[in-house]
Amino acid sequence: MSTDKNTAVPLNNPEKIAQSFLRLGWVGFWIQLVMIAIPILLLFYVLVIASLESIKSKGIDLSAYLSYGSLAVMLFTTFWFFRYTRLARQIMNPDKRPSRKSVIDTVWIGLWASAVGIFFSMILMFSAAGRLLFILLATPQTGVPIAAAGGDPSLTLSAIDGVSLISLLVTLTAELIVLLFSIWLLFKVARENDSNQH
Numbered sequence: 001m002s003t004d005k006n007t008a009v010p011l012n013n014p015e016k017i018a019q020s021f022l023r024l025g026w027v028g029f030w031i032q033l034v035m036i037a038i039p040i041l042l043l044f045y046v047l048v049i050a051s052l053e054s055i056k057s058k059g060i061d062l063s064a065y066l067s068y069g070s071l072a073v074m075l076f077t078t079f080w081f082f083r084y085t086r087l088a089r090q091i092m093n094p095d096k097r098p099s100r101k102s103v104i105d106t107v108w109i110g111l112w113a114s115a116v117g118i119f120f121s122m123i124l125m126f127s128a129a130g131r132l133l134f135i136l137l138a139t140p141q142t143g144v145p146i147a148a149a150g151g152d153p154s155l156t157l158s159a160i161d162g163v164s165l166i167s168l169l170v171t172l173t174a175e176l177i178v179l180l181f182s183i184w185l186l187f188k189v190a191r192e193n194d195s196n197q198h
Contacts, residue, residue, distance in 0.1 A: 017103070018091035020188045025084030028181045032078040035174040039071060039167040070124065070171050073117035077178045080110045084185070103189055111182040117175035124168050132161070 087106060090096045098106075 014091045014097060017189055018088040020185060021084045021091065022088035024181045024185055025081050025088060028081035028178060029078060029085065031177055032074065032081060032174050035170050036071070036074050036078060038170045039074075042163045042167045045163065070117055070120035070168075070175075073113055073120065074171055074174055077110060077113050077117060077175070080113060081178070081181070084110070100189065104186065107182055107186045107189065111179065111186065114175045114178040114182060118172065118179065121168055121172040121175060125165075125172065128161070128165055128168060 083106070087098070087103065090098055091103070
């Protein structure tokens with residue numbers, strides 16, 4: 001019975017809430033679109049420039065699957081922020097206005113998606129930092145060796161390592177922005193309804 005009550009609760013001050021969804025939806029969408037272009041371009045660079053021998057020598061790499069998962073989550077949150085702009089139009093239209101519970105559920109999906117993206121990015125960052133530390137500890141104190149023909153590729157640093165770190169930082173930054181925007185939208189919906197009930 002309480003679920004039916006929550007579903008039927010209308011939004012208070014829908015114009016203000018719709019403006020927040022519209023503004024943050026577009027800002028979040030464009031920020032993510034620009035930031036997602038960087039890892040995609042870097043991924044393209046790695047796939048095109050990396051030789052088949054170096055790919056074969058790595059074998060199965062769990063971090064690659066996590067990277068693709070993180071990128072997939074970022075694509076989803078980019079779509080979800082575009083969905084916020086559509087939701088804003090529904091909120092503005094009295095005939096199609098969703099309930100408060102529906103709006104909050106939509107924001108929670110975006111919030112959980114960004115949390116999953118942050119989780120993937122953090123695991124990948126720890127993995128990359130651990131690999132760099134291992135290489136630096138395994139080399140002489142004079143510096144990092146450059147990969148020589150026939151050398152052990154797991155003990156050398158390359159441009160691909162830098163590409164990977166930049167990609168992870170960009171992805172993590174975008175997911176943190178998404179998380180902050182989602183929390184703000186959740187707060188905005190809750191505050192508007194609470195302030196009008198008192």
